[in-house]
Amino acid sequence: MNARLVTSLTNPTVKAVRALHLRKEREATGLFVAEGLKIVTEAVELGRAPKILLYGREAAGHPLLKKAIQATEAAKGEVIEVTQDILAKVSRRDNPQAVVGVFAQVFTPLEAIRPQAADCWVALHRVRDPGNLGTIVRTADAAGCGAVILVGECCDPFSVEAVRATMGSIFAVPIVRADEAAFAAWRESWPGSVVGTLLTATKAHHEAAYRKPALILMGNEQQGLPPEMAALPDVNVKIPMRGRADSLNLSVATGIMIYAATA
């Protein structure tokens, strides 16, 4: 199991992996980067073999890396050993992870959602911040949510920053995309409660009925939910703000809502 050693930044595979920092390149190839042996191992365990696996000398010989290499090769992927400098450039970090995997993006169609499969589902309208999105995917995984639904124009769940923030949950939680009209039409047949979040709501989040499966709807970091989206839920709620802050961070508010809906 001796992988080819690559030392040049002009190597075509290295260049292709580095290019995945660009959204247009991720969209063109349908690929994304996930860093770290733990996360790559998680993907492999969930049956998602890397298309490309890069590793540095310090990881060579690790039993989990051997498994990841076997899975990559069995799926006809490419495995290369690279220098620390290449890992740093690929990750854009001085202290890069010793293992980097390139994977196929997977989006789940809205129509594939089976509401009874989970007690809580999360819809995010126009989420902008990749750190928020990744943190929400991680929280949705931790709480056993069915999917994270991205409504309207959102940031890319497969950007390096978003994937990092998911800590591996990107492989465990289905990601769905829908435009506003498709979401509004689909929501009509939702069998449980649809609960929106609004800073102007009069009902507190803990007073609402979350009939399962609950679908919670969160707004954009700057604007919140616009009127046409705020009209979709059965009820809109506000998490009480007791100090001087006028709102919570989106990922924090989503975590509170998910756990209220699954209590």
Ligand code: SAM
């Ligand atoms: N200026 C925006 C507004 O007026 O809605 C603030 C948006 S807030 C930073 C981003 C999202 O987080 C909101 O749309 C909502 O989904 C959620 N959120 C933040 N604080 C909340 C609270 N106290 N109650 C309910 N949702 C909240």
